[in-house]
Structure formats: structure tokens, C-alpha cells
Amino acid sequence: MERVNGPLLEVAGLRGVAVLDVIDVGPLHVPAEVVSIQDGRLTAEAFEYTGGLRVGDGAVSHGRPLSARLGPGLLGGVFDGLLRRLEGGPTWLVPGGFGEMKSNASWPFRPALVELGADLAPGALLGTVTVGSNFEHRILVPPDAHGTVTQLAPAGTMGEDDVVAIIGGSPVTLCEEWPVRRARPARERLQPVAPLVTGQRVVDLFFPIAHGATAAVPGGFGTGKSMLLQQIVKWADAEVVVFVGCGERGNELADAMADLSALVDPTTGTSLRERTVVIANTSNMPVMARVASVYTGMTVAEYFRDMGYRVVVLADSTSRWAEALREFSSRSGELPAEEGYPASLSSSLAAFYERAARVRTLGGAEGSVTLIGAVSPGGGDMTEPVTSQTVRFVRCLWSLDRDLAYARHYPAVTWRHSFSLDGETIANWHASEGRLGWAEARARALALLAEADRLDSVVELVGVSALPAHERIVLLTGRLLREGVLQQSAMSERDAFCSPAKQTALLEMVLAVYDRCLALVDGGLPAAVVEEFDFTAVTRARDETGPDDADGVIRLRDEVLARIAEAS
Amino acid sequence: MSTNARSGSEMSVGPLGPIEYSGARRVGGPLLAIAGVEGVGWDEIARVRLPSGEVRHGLVLEVSGDVAIVEVLQGTSGIDPALVNVSFEGRPFDIPVGDGWLGRVWNGMGEPLDGGPPMLGRERRAVNGAPLNPSRRDVPSDPVFTGVSVIDALATLVRGQKLPVFSSAGLPHLDLAAQIAAQANVAGENFKVVVAGMGLTHADAAAIRDVLETRSAQGDLVLVLDTADDPVVQRVLTPRVALTIAEYLAFERDQHVLVVLADMTSYCEALREVSSARGEVPGRRAYPGYLYSDLASLYERCGRIRGHAGSITLIPVLTMPGGDITHPVPDLTGYITEGQIVLSPDVHAKGVYPPVDVLSTLSRLMRKGVGEGRTRADHMALAAQLIASFARARSARELADLIGAEALTETDRIYLDFEDAFLRDLVNQSSDESRSMEDTLKRAWNVASVLPERELTMMPRAMTAAYYTGNLREGEGGLGADNDPAPVRASPPMGDDHG
């Protein structure tokens, strides 16, 4: 070692090292990533605290870039950005004292029907192990292996390093390694067709996301990014969820983990923890591992995608990742572009979001990785570099609005600055499922919300009494849509998740009330009278019916309509 | 940084004790460059001896070849590079730990300010601390009572939470911070308070000492005071010293500890000054690009650990320059903390103390710390209802200001009364008044009861049945509404808390 300046290290005399290779430095083997090499001098960024490192300390190379250890030990686990196990690790994370990468567990293995002597290509199924109570973890020929099978392990209990098969003369173990910055290959990209059901009305009804698509969730602090992401961790209809806590809070992670352990997956009957991989590089953990954490998370997701599963990756927050990139590049002397971020920011973001896709895997199955990233714009300024660049690369934007959050309108997704490019695809899907009115109801509601906003600003100037009756009904409907459909408390026992059928029923209820009220004022009833009706049944329906109780909503709707008829 | 688990790496201490190097190659800003060094580790502490015999402390910022760059904590004024002697201690900046900190007043580096003896102890901890393994954290889930109604009722502080106070110049945030530090308790359990002042004026420092005298005399308080005329590098250490003491009390002595850090804006300015002296690339508003991570390395030191009885709850206090919440200091703080208490000049102008802006105030962990068995079953719903109603009152007020109160609907006019009652009967209190939770909740219900019952749409009916004290006014309740007038009910006996 020749120089130590915080995480920035300079090492001389180490041969056979390539850029991005990992080296271990000093007596405590602090891992560091090589960022440049000049005249035999390596510049490296350490992944841990470098206090006490001295000129003259030794360094050894791993001989390969940062890689993830992929295997059946992932599901249900909590890892740091380098995929080291945090559970069972020490209380205080100090150099030399982080957790292990390896899992010592073993799993029941069942070989697939493979004939010895057959020629196998990457992605071919070798067998399965059962993880947790009933997750079928498929062991495939890794992307970089192929050839004749000369040996296949019989059924039995296996650990991570046990050999499953010998292919082309090389052993394939239960676990494989993959460099995290490289996307895992697939046969082809497929078009999105079906929505990822999140159970959150504002998302599923208005700005839906397809399996294999991407979404960004920008919002100032406290607007509800983490909450929305965690709702999706809990309720998304996916087989595997990867949550990357990137530079965020420790308490939040502890809370999320406790929630996941307590919740039961309705389709499998097991705890939601069992389908989740948590990568936790909280804000007080070393900054450089934050850069790695999103790549690590993506690699883990692709690994499960390759087994033919639908995977969701949630990254909270991609801004902290971008900031770590900025720190990294400013220390290594790169010329800063906007706000000190490196000029490569936009290509890094694009490359990351591009890794999400619905694919035909090498083995021929269909799998997908859906990516949802929180964005934390400095000062809530949506024009800052990370937000404005990210928006260009995503298919859905769920913008969170501080005014809505202050008014405790949660989720604070604003219908003004959000979009989904997959609305039509998903409308077709709903139609194919028999929900023919879905697209029309959605369009009507969005139009009413926009009109109500316009009228609100008129009212601020002239007062509500200056509006014609039918416009006052639009205003009223805007409120009912906001309170009865869009608002959805993550804390509600009955309403935290809402099934597609109940979603549609709630929306149609408000539209029916609108039509009825409009007819009344057209018939001459003063708008002020209609406004004083008790609409609490409409706004409470979401909470007073179960998560999938569309019929209950329809019953309530009929009662409300009847009462309106009586009162008028 | 390596605290509780020591890293074990020996640094530049030879068998004969530290080697002393004489003479520096360069002095500038807070930095000294020492040449010819051997075996000096990064982030080690250096002893800088002046010819006068004065000893200052420094940190190793960089080692490169045989040169070490040292940042002198007390600044380099008066240092002649030819005449200075520097030795390296082989360990990061650390302090002794123990109970001896309690009941005393210290400066930002942990030296006595009260004329008492220095803190001694065999056990030492590095002030930077170490990151807590997130999988070892326990979820915060019990309240801290501050005796301040608006906080206890609407933004309850939870043990292990970090909840900042965002203020503006000229508002009584230091009074509020001192009041909370003086009154806070956890109903019967051991409770300690560590207050760190950064960049305080002497007058403010004296005022804080005054308010906290009783608590200090009881041996429950540690005061670490860095004043505006102290060196900026020391200011950067002040919160770290305070948090290191707190971590010891909480996680090695099983105490519940409240840490108050005021004023974080002064801290950030010190950090900016130090960063620019180091020649680092500036980020937004010239604050260093790592401001977020640096603040997180302080704020994240609060919390609970599984298997430990103690907790650290943190209240950073900061002034928003120009009242601007998007300024990097409040902005990045808000991105790390679990909610915020916002003070507003408008509320202050109405003569209300504490001048809390309820709508932008939020305790994100509140729902974990309140409810049956913690405060009372109706607490969370009541708080949500009051805030929602206050938001409605606020828009009614804005409308009234624009078009006149006569143009408002009857209901909106009641909301104006509600707003008045809210500020007068719930929020406003005196800076030495500590209110019980029962008193606070009773006031909250009385304020809610200014509204007709049908407006309390977020309250489960069972709760309004138990606590609502209003009744339907003449002419209220339009067509189709639940028309039965609500019977007038006496308030149920308070203190009948369900837990």
C-alpha cells in the first residue's frame, strides 16, 4: 500500500489485476474494488472502514470482479451490499467482522430427468431443491457452462458446495457465482402482457405496471416512497421479491422484516419472508458497498428469473446509490458534470433499468424481473439530475406529492405528474379477463380528477357558489374519488391490499354516484342540497369491506343510491 | 470507528511508546503535513505539541508514502511548522466511557467546563462508533412522554426514534429543546438525557444549563456544550462525543437515553468549512457531497438492539436557513429521520408556544408507540382525525381570507372555530408546563368535539361514543345525513386509560 485517503487506496506492485477486480488489503482483509491502473499502480475504493490502514500494508487479489454467490441460501435471508449474511453476524459491523457469504444449511435435492451422456446447454434443468416450506428452487446449467453430462447427483440432502452434476468435464455445484455488474443472459426479451397486481388502487387502476416493466417513485422526504415500496413487497403477485435497502434507515428494515415474518402469503400459506431476499446496506453502513448493492440485488433477481419465476426488485433509494457513485467518482478524480454527478450517471441508470425485462430464459421458460426504484430528489426538486434522468428510462412514473402527503392523502401519488406507458396493454388484459369496462372507467375517472383540479383553482378565486350546478357535482366527485378510491392506508387492516375486483367495484360506485347526482341537479335540485348529503358510506366502503369483497361494495353502492333517491 | 468490537490492528505505537516527529513540512487551514513518518495509519489520532507546552489533538486525514496529513482539532493558529512536535497514538479519536459523564458539563471534546475533574476511565470507545448491523435492530415500539401536548398527542416520540425539530431563526426552538430535555420520561423506567450544543452563543448555552439544572443535579443529564467561538473541527466531533456517551449508557448500561443535538445547522456549516479546507469537491450549496452519509452516521446511531434493554432516542434541532425546508440541511435530515416537528413563524406570530406547524409535522413511528397498552386505544385515530380536520380548517381559513367568512358553508364556519380551539386549548402551553398524557388526550377530545360528530369520519363509532363531548348544533345536518342528534355525553373519567 502506498497511500490511504479514506476509502481511496493506492497499491503498487500487485500483478495480474484487472479493473473492477476485488482485492483484499491490510491485516483485516478489507475488500476493495480496483477502479484504475496506471504504471503498475492500482487505485482502489474500499468497501469498509479503512482506519488503521498504513503505507506498507499488504494486498492480495481475488482475481475476479465482485461476484454474487447465488444459491438456495438466498431466500428468506438478509445480506449486506456484498451479499454477506447479516443475520447471525456481529452487532457492530467493523472490518474483519462482517458476516459470511456462505450458508451452512442443506436442502433436499431431487434430480431432474436427465440422461447421462446427453448434451446440455445453459439453462437446462438439473434438479430442484425445496427451500423453506415449499419453494421449488431450480438448479440449472449455469450460463457459462455446457457440454455432456457425465454425472448427476442422486436424490439426497445437499449443501451449497456439493456437486450436482459434471458437465463438459466441469463440476456444477448447488451454488454459482456471477459478476454483479454483468446482466445474466436470456434467450430473448418478450413484450409485457399482464399487470403486476400490487393491490394499491392508485397504481393498479390508474398507473398500472406490467410484469417485466420498470417504475420510478420520486418524492421528497416523507411523501411515502418506502411505504409504497413495502406495500408492494408484501402484496405483489410475484413468486420472488428482492428488496434492496440502499442507504436508507435501519429501523425501517427491522420493521419491514418483522412485518414480513408475521404476514402469510395467501397463495402458498407460508410467511412472506420466505419469498423475499433482503439486501440491506443502510445509510450508516460503508458507502461503497451501496454502489454494489443495487447490482447485487439485480443479479439475485435475474438468477430467480432464469428459473422461470416472476421477480420484483424494489430499490430504496436509487438516489443514495447515485450519490455513492458521485462520491466514488469525485474521489477518483473524474470530472464532475451536473451537481457533481459523473457524466456517466445517465448511462449507469439506463443500464440498470434495462436489466428489468420479461424474457424467454436460456432454458426456454418465461420469467420476468420488474424493477421499482424510489428516487429521493434533493429539495424535492424533480429537475435534479437523478430524477430527471431516471424518468427517461422507466415505463411508469408514480410521482409523490408533498401537498398530498401533508394532507395525509396516502399513497400520495399525484394523478397530475404520474404516467404508465402500459395502460393499453393492461386494459387489453383486463378485457380478456372479462372486465370490459375497466379502460372506460379509468379514463372517465382520470378526466373527472383533472376537471375537479381545474375547478378547485377556479373556486379559490371566485368561491364555490359562482359555479354552475353540474360543475359543483364534478368537484364533489373529485373529492369522492380521492377519499373513496385513491386514498388507501397501508395501516388499514382491511384495505392495505385491495383485489382488482374490489378496486373496480369502488371506482364504479363513485362513478354511479356521480351519474345519479348529476341527474338530480339536471332535474333542478340545488347543488348545495346534494353537497350536504351524507356520503360517508362511499368514502368508508373501502374500509368497511374485506380486501376482496367486491360484492360488499356493490351492496353499499345500492344502499347509497337508494338513500340519495329517497332524500331527493 | 471501531468501537465495541475493537479492530485489533495495532497502529504506529512502537515498543518504546509513540515516536515523536519534529517539524512539519507545511501548515495551512487546519492541516499539518508531517514528512518522514513510518507506520502511521489512516484516521489515527495525533498529539501536536507546541513549544509553549500546549498539546492539541489531530486526526490523520491521509497517509501517502512517508507523509501524513494531520487535521488539528483546535486549529493551527500559533503553530510554527519548524517548532512543532507530532506523535501518533495508534488509535482513532476516542473517549473514556462510564457513569462519570452524568451530572456534569463538558466541552465539545469531552473536557470539563464545570471546574470538575476530567473524565477518567480504563474503557475507551472511538467517537465515530461503528455501524449497527440492521438485522440486530429491534423495532421501536414504546412512547417517550415529553409533557408537550402537541408532540405527545399528534407526533408522539417513540423510544429508538430520531425526530428532528425544524425551525427558523428567531423561533423558540432552543426553549422547546430544553423543555423536552427537562421533562421527557418513560413512565417509571431509567431515563437519561444527553444534550449536545453545537455553535451555541454563550447566552443560549447558559439558558440551557439553567433550564436543565434540576435534571443535572439528579445525575440524569450529560451536557456537552460547544460554543460559537470554539474551533470548527471540534464542532464536528461534538455530536460524536455525545452519541458515544449515549451508546454506552443505552447498550452497556441498559438505560433509555434521549439525545438532543442543537443546532445541527451549525454542525453542517462546520463540516462545510472543514471540507473546503480539505480541498474537497463541493456538492449542493457548497456542502460536501457526503453530507447525507455524514448525517446518517450520526442519526442512525439511535435505536434499539435486540437483547438489550436500553434505547437511544434522538432529537436533532436545526434552523432552516431563510426558513427554506429544501435547504440541504433540513432536506437531508428529513431524508434520514423518522418524521419531523416543524416550527412556523406564522404560528409564532399568533403568540402560540410551541409554534408547531401541525400539518408538516409527523412522527412516522407514532403508530408503533401509541394505542392500547401504550397510551390509549383511541390515540392514533384521534390524532389522525384532528390533523385531517385541521387541514380542512386551514383551507376554510384560506377561503375565508379570499372571499370572506360569510361566503363559507355553515360547516366550514365551524371549522374556523375548531382551528381556534385547537391552537388555544391543545397546542398552546407554557415552556415550563409538563402535561400528563391524560390531560393532553382530554384536551384533544374537547377540541375534536367542537366539530359535529358527523365530521369525525376517521373515528370508529365506538370511540366517538366513548369520548365525544359535543352535540349537534341548531340547523346542522343536511338532507340524508344521520339525522339523530347525538346525545350530549359527559366525558368519561380520564385516567381510565385502557393500558
Ligand SMILES: Nc1ncnc2c1ncn2[C@@H]1O[C@H](COP(=O)(O)OP(=O)(O)OP(=O)(O)O)[C@@H](O)[C@H]1O
Ligand atoms: N400508504 C400509506 N398509508 C398510510 N400512511 C402512509 C402511507 N404512505 C406514507 N404514509 C405515512 O407517511 C410516512 C412517511 O412515509 P415513507 O417512510 O414511506 O416516506 P419516504 O418517502 O420513504 O420518505 P424518506 O425519503 O424520508 O425515506 C409514513 O411513516 C406514514 O406515516
Ligand SMILES: [Mg+2]
Ligand atoms: Mg423512505
